[in-house]
Amino acid sequence: MSDSTLVVWDEVLTDYDHGPGHPLRPVRLDLTIALARSLGVLQRPGVTIAAPQAAADDVLELVHDPAYVGFVKVAPDEVMSRLALRYGFGNGDNPVFERMHETSALVTGASVQAAAAVWSGRAQHGVNLSGGLHHAMRDRASGFCVYDDPAVAIAWLLGAGAQRVAYVDVDVHHGDGVQAAFYDDPRVLTVSLHESGRTLFPGTGWPDEIGSGAGTGFAANVALPAGTDDGRWLRAYDAVVPELLRAFRPQVIVSQLGCDTHRLDPLAHLNCTVDGQRAAYARMHQLAHELCDGRWVVLGGGGYDPLAVVPRAWTHALAEVTGARVDGTVPEEWRDYATQRVDGTPPDSLTDGASGSASPVDAPARAWDGPDGGALDRAIQASRDAVFGHHDLVA
Numbered sequence: 001m002s003d004s005t006l007v008v009w010d011e012v013l014t015d016y017d018h019g020p021g022h023p024l025r026p027v028r029l030d031l032t033i034a035l036a037r038s039l040g041v042l043q044r045p046g047v048t049i050a051a052p053q054a055a056a057d058d059v060l061e062l063v064h065d066p067a068y069v070g071f072v073k074v075a076p077d078e079v080m081s082r083l084a085l086r087y088g089f090g091n092g093d094n095p096v097f098e099r100m101h102e103t104s105a106l107v108t109g110a111s112v113q114a115a116a117a118v119w120s121g122r123a124q125h126g127v128n129l130s131g132g133l134h135h136a137m138r139d140r141a142s143g144f145c146v147y148d149d150p151a152v153a154i155a156w157l158l159g160a161g162a163q164r165v166a167y168v169d170v171d172v173h174h175g176d177g178v179q180a181a182f183y184d185d186p187r188v189l190t191v192s193l194h195e196s197g198r199t200l201f202p203g204t205g206w207p208d209e210i211g212s213g214a215g216t217g218f219a220a221n222v223a224l225p226a227g228t229d230d231g232r233w234l235r236a237y238d239a240v241v242p243e244l245l246r247a248f249r250p251q252v253i254v255s256q257l258g259c260d261t262h263r264l265d266p267l268a269h270l271n272c273t274v275d276g277q278r279a280a281y282a283r284m285h286q287l288a289h290e291l292c293d294g295r296w297v298v299l300g301g302g303g304y305d306p307l308a309v310v311p312r313a314w315t316h317a318l319a320e321v322t323g324a325r326v327d328g329t330v331p332e333e334w335r336d337y338a339t340q341r342v343d344g345t346p347p348d349s350l351t352d353g354a355s356g357s358a359s360p361v362d363a364p365a366r367a368w369d370g371p372d373g374g375a376l377d378r379a380i381q382a383s384r385d386a387v388f389g390h391h392d393l394v395a
């Protein structure tokens with residue numbers, strides 16, 4: 001497939017920086033773009049790179065409380081105030097940082113640009129790897145996220161006339177902010193695969209969170225056991241996502257591709273590889289062409305190993321979006337550059353040497369024979385039981 005892709009990128013997006021010692025390190029984005037460039041991925045035919053434009057207040061306020069947006073603007077002067085705590089700032093996760101509003105509005109604007117390009121048909125696929133800040137709530141910062149760019153981009157799509165938007169979130173953490181923004185809205189199907197809230201922030205994302213009111217059945221959650229590896233992770237994806245999306249018939253798919261499911265990620269406890277991750281990206285890409293003429297908005301998300309994981313995982317995402325996977329060794333020029341930017345030994349290979357294939361989904365769920373398979377398949381079945389009936393699907 002050779003498709004047109006808009007990649008929204010400029011170095012200014014690395015200003016989204018919570019400061020020294022914070023796990024969200026903007027250098028991960030710089031190293032990703034550098035790796036993709038060194039492999040020629042961003043120079044492929046059909047790829048356009050555009051600089052981000054800040055989301056205006058009225059766009060941010062499609063999702064966020066105007067009083068919260070107002071506070072974010074003045075927060076650097078109000079660091080110690082009681083309001084800072086009320087709005088979720090001031091703890092280790094969400095320190096107030098300089099130009100916080102300006103930078104967060106740029107990240108959000110980039111996701112809206114990617115969505116607008118896809119919705120208008122100017123590009124089939126739109127990418128903002130600085131986005132995917134899925135924890136921010138209507139009136140509160142959370143989990144390193146100030147503005148919820150996926151939710152704002154989806155709200156923008158609804159405002160532009162979209163009637164069915166599917167949001168697929170494979171970050172290791174539950175996509176709680178996006179789920180909350182559309183919990184009672186049947187126009188947005190949110191599906192989140194994540195490590196169970198029993199062992200990981202934010203502690204939500206249980207199968208029985210299925211939406212409310214008119215939106216009942218339009219939120220789906222798979223709470224994966226700690227230790228889940230590629231085969232089981234893809235098995236869970238295959239057992240839940242394709243059937244739900246085919247039943248929902250989205251006009252556009254918005255994906256959050258947090259790569260903190262990787263076994264080297266320092267914040268979480270799944271056991272995936274970049275090979276499993278790129279297999280998931282390929283599945284979403286295929287669904288976008290099968291279900292909605294390729295309309296696919298690709299956002300980043302979590303990922304806290306800025307050297308060994310994020311650049312490779314998201315270069316694979318860019319390679320998938322732009323038409324062909326990359327394999328082989330990591331270019332020497334990138335290794336030299338990466339060594340100048342961060343401590344540690346850069347990876348040699350673009351892959352982790354794993355098969356990137358799923359454990360079969362067509363085996364009876366309870367016939368799983370892995371050591372944790374019972375727990376995994378119970379998790380899958382609970383998710384299917386909770387939501388499939390709302391779409392006339394057999395659980």
Ligand SMILES: [Zn+2]
Nearest residue numbers: 001003294321
């Ligand atoms: Zn495509």
Ligand SMILES: [Zn+2]
Nearest residue numbers: 171172173302
């Ligand atoms: Zn995450």
